[in-house]
Amino acid sequence: MAQRLNVMMNKKPCYDIIFSKGWQELTEELQEMDIQNRKICIVTDSNVDPLYGEQVLEAVSGCCRKAVKYVFPAGEENKNLDTVKKVYNFLIQEKFDRKDLLLALGGGVVGDLTGFAAATYLRGVDFLQIPTTLLAQADSSIGGKTGVDFDGYKNMVGAFKMPRLVYMNFEVLKTLEDRQYFSGFAEIMKNGLIKDSEFYEWLISNMYEICERDLDVVSEMLMKSCTVKKLVVEKDPTEQGERALLNLGHTVGHAIEKAKNFELYHGECVALGTVAAAYISWKKSFLSMEEYYEIRDMFVPFYLPITVDGIEPEAVLGLTKSDKKADGGNIRFVLLKKIGKAVIDTTVTDEEILAAIREICYEEGAVD
Secondary structure (H helix, E strand, C coil), rough: CCEEEEEEECEEEEEEEECCCHHHHHHHHHHCCCCCCCCCEEEECCCCHHHHHHHHHHHHHHCEEEEEEEEEECHHCCCHHHHHHHHHHHHHCCCCCCCCEEEEECCCCHHHHHHHHHHHHHCCEEEEEEEECHHHHHHHHHCEEEEEECCCEEEEEEECCCEHHHHHEEEHHHCCCCCHHHHHHHHHHHHHHHCCHHHHHHHHHHHHHHCCHHHHHHHHHHHHHHHHHHHHHHHCCCCHHHHHHHHCHHHHHHHHHHHHCCCCCCCHHHHHHHHHHHHHHHHHHCCHHHHHHHHHHHCCEEEECCCCCCCCHHHHHHCCCCCCCCCCEEEEEEEEECCEEEEEEEECEEEEEEHHHHHEEECCCCCC
């Protein structure tokens, strides 16, 4: 039996997040949407399509007038306006109108790109999220942020577009390679650090089961993590205030991602950025030294990096200046007052950021 969370916007139901172990409930959910006279385009990538493309096509075909697939080459380098243009062309050829739907089947790249296409095609069509990575299930599929990279700057072009439904099939996590799976854990750890210390402790207590991909434990983990994000997004859907707390680790993380030419996974960069943010929090006397080292070291059992090589700290500092989260020239840095309580700080200096980058830079030898 599928479980669900309802996401509210302006105190009204907006969409459901469905937690399942198969595709059967997807068919049932679509049948409830009254879309038998509408078309669906499944947008996916070349990695996901061979695994789940036909299964999802079969699950949705009986619920709508026509179902088609558009497959683009996998990889962050294809999350751009050129790929969006190709999606537009395909939808035009298939005569999609404003009543038809897009379905994002894949990880964060697919979800962000499909959501942006849905937000802008014919000034907006409905779309559904079917995230197939732990990172997308825990983070990018929830909250309505969509976008693409532009000239190497991550998510520089985008829009807020809430999905009609988010459908999570935990079975897909079995096919993820280890590095991809653990990359997603960084966003889950982040949610505990910013809002829920009990959840953070629960993650540590269930470390073995999480690493072994025990689906019962993983499903509970995702329910808890998604609840944190849901509550934050409901209060601030367009990131005017509190939602920015979800960016813990992302300012330095995005800069490292670009400095490394996207060789590292997003979650790996978020882990590094979170260590940097915790370091600044310690140096500002928000966290104790013991809390800082505990946060840093807790990424290690989940196979996430706490140091990085091959970067120039000054270059990474420069890249933080172009982050879209800058506010009036000041970087909105998310820091930790304590485990489970994050704050937005616009007073972090270049010197403090540089010291934190050096702390995680392996070549600097700052880590014990």
